[in-house]
Amino acid sequence: KQEVTQIPAALSVPEGENLVLNCSFTDSAIYNLQWFRQDPGKGLTSLLLIQSSQREQTSGRLNASLDKSSGRSTLYIAASQPGDSATYLCAVSRIQGAQKLVFGQGTRLTINP
Amino acid sequence: EPEVTQTPSHQVTQMGQEVILRCVPISNHLYFYWYRQILGQKVEFLVSFYNNEISEKSEIFDDQFSVERPDGSNFTLKIRSTKLEDSAMYFCASRAEGAGYGYTFGSGTRLTVV
Secondary structure: OOOEEEEOOEEEEEOOOOEEEEEEEOOOOEEEEEEEEEOOOOOEEEEEEEEOOOOEEEEOOEEEEEEOOOOEEEEEEOOOOHHHOEEEEEEEEEOOOOOOEEEOOOEEEEEEO | OOOOEEEOOEEEEOOOOOEEEEEEOOOOOOEEEEEEEOOOOOEEEEEEEEOOEEEEEOOOOOOOEEEEOOOOOOEEEEEOOOOHHHOEEEEEEEEOOOOOOOOEEOOOEEEEEO
């Protein structure tokens, strides 16, 4: 059974810092990995998708990497801003069936002005 | 950018009542899903729907739950007799076919059972 773990559970940093969020998963047989952002009481906004054959994806100040063999992904946020404050969720989908997502518990990020 | 639309955004219902949560997935997507998130907990899979039938369901998705795609555009989740523990945020999602296509989630329906 796939298990996804995110470390740290919460992170508070001053504005302007670069930071790394970590995600680990137990079964390397994944279809793809997706990072989401969730604001309090809101839906899930997709940030980056990494296919199982890829090593990284970039969008603006965000860079996500994938090491499938070790079951790890990182989300790098450059030059953090107060507007980046949110919960960041990592989710993996498996190869078989309907490729359902298995989510981590998230990292709650606070960027202090 | 195409969106997944969910209605209502918030629903309050009495225990034992039936509720229907509605979703309009992205029009050219082929896979449809319901997930839920109990306050403070992980987002968890309920059911997937493909080619007009359930393709996978979780242990949570028991006989109290059903899904339907009645008209080619709407996708609904029905909870027949709500329980207090059904209180959660329910998310609809859709996805195109292929590994290069990720999930698009709706903004959710907050269901409160009293």
